[in-house]
Amino acid sequence: MYKLETKGLAKRYGETDALLPTDLQVKAGEFLTLLGPSGSGKTTLLMMIAGLVDPSGGQLLIDGKDATHAAAGQRGIGMVFQSYALFPHMNVWDNVAYGLRMRQVKGAALNSAVEDALAMVKMSDYAKRLPKELSGGQQQRVALARCFAYRPSVVLLDEPLGALDKKLREHMQLEIRRLHDDLGATFIYVTHDQDEALTMSDRVCLMNQARIEQLGTPQELYDRPCSRFAADFIGQSNLLDGRMTATQSFAAGAYNLSVESAYVPTNHHHEASTLLVRPEMAELVTPADGFVQGTVAEMVFLGSEIRARVKLDGMADSDELFSVRCHRRHAASLGDKVGIRWDVASTSVLMQ
Ligand SMILES: Nc1ncnc2c1ncn2[C@@H]1O[C@H](COP(=O)(O)OP(=O)(O)OP(=O)(O)O)[C@@H](O)[C@H]1O
Ligand SMILES: [Mg+2]
Known part of the structure; x- marks a missing residue:
């Protein structure tokens, strides 16, 4: 009861x-x-x-x-x-x-x-x-x-x-x-x-x-947020709008991203969706090693950590910056060309 x-x-x-x-x-x-x-x-x-x-x-x-x-x-x-x-x-x-x-x-x-x-x-x-x-x-x-x-x-x-x-x-x-x-x-x-x-x-x-x-x-x-709204309201989030393709990858802008081990809520179809990547699950790497590439546009000092905010290449219709947690010893500089990788299993594909 x-x-x-x-x-x-x-x-x-x-x-x-x-x-x-x-x-x-x-x-x-x-x-x-x-x-x-x-x-x-x-x-x-x-x-x-x-x-x-x-x-x-x-x-x-x-x-x-x-x-x-x-x-x-x-x-x-x-x-x-x-x-x-x-x-x-x-x-x-x-x-x-x-x-x-x-x-x-x-x-x-x-x-x-x-x-x-x-x-x-x-x-x-x-x-x-x-x-x-x-x-x-x-x-x-x-x-x-x-x-x-x-x-x-x-x-x-x-x-x-x-x-x-x-x-x-x-x-x-x-x-x-x-x-x-x-x-x-x-x-x-x-x-x-x-x-x-x-x-x-x-x-x-x-x-x-x-x-x-x-x-x-x-x-x-x-x-495991159930929707774009939930992901956006709770915690810091990077939200890439796109769609699931037949090959179990996710098409966003110029990218085809792997979502093989990503979380996909059960009631989800292949319509327009959003890929959620939490900043602490992502890291800066060389452009060649990244799933996506871009230019460091802001460095935000948060005390215990630093957030790099990256303007992604190939995302014409989005002005959003992609946030990545950096450790203080590995901080990047404004204008650096970088790649970003993340732990695919920690990402979610959400309904818009
Ligand atoms: N007495 C009332 N007469 C008419 N509309 C009302 C009345 N009380 C609430 N509403 C409407 O109902 C909706 C929900 O209001 P509610 O006060 O429950 O929101 P809330 O989630 O507590 O918001 P907040 O975070 O601003 O306190 C709002 O659109 C509000 O305008
Ligand atoms: Mg209230």
Whole structure:
């Protein structure tokens, strides 16, 4: 049995499909991330699970029971939003106690639940402060404590780190993942940041245009994207548009490239397709040794590595540069004529 299951769950606003009929199964204790571009339906799906938006069709099951129209307060679900939405006139302690008081928790039980929740997010020393006396990261911790205090079995988080700077974001990503592991609750986390999705999640649900594009572990999405969109959205990618030929090679521009051991999704035919080559699976070689040839147009310093960006010969209708990971000792120079090779087994042929 699943903790949460949607069957054809859908939402329309007038002529707009905010979410097309969607089937999704979420396991108990799982950390699932909804990832996708703006307007792809992430918040809509989350709000219907929370009971804050009424579905236009389909069904929601919680613990195997129909909860499609259950009141939000009866679902055992906690929610954390991008804006922390703390009560400005209440101190940290009262903010965390608020949801518990609403649920008639009192006295010693209230005290220990608030103190446990504050300890969990390392904010016990700040109980008497007002929200405006806290940093952004501290306010977000209080919002998390307020949600966790009543021990929901499902926690929904909608871009909770959106307002934080990069360093604090990365720190809080690890904190939230640790809190998930401590609580043992089911987490559904919304972000449009692919790095965040890959680092934090057990599974990622990639959304595009009001539907699920692909659902899988971070590694499955990275190594085996199901479409050009998925490959482009997750990780760095070189995408060569062309077509499969009868001889199991791939024709792109002036090249005939081997795809003998490449991954080809099962439902794929020989129509226009795209060859995906990840930059870290490619290397610069002499022009004669390369599968493709070109001229180094940019060198991008990324700290731990350098990316060579190559303008390919024989690709008349594409201005895209091909990225290749270089080790610092073997960096190339701008204007060098180079060849590029890659590990064919790591490439995929995708539908456009
Ligand atoms: N209350 C509403 N009335 C009309 N249209 C809406 C409403 N809420 C959402 N939509 C539309 O539904 C679609 C999905 O919106 P949703 O908020 O779920 O996207 P999202 O993936 O969360 O995007 P973002 O990353 O920008 O938060 C969008 O086209 C949006 O304009
Ligand atoms: Mg949203």
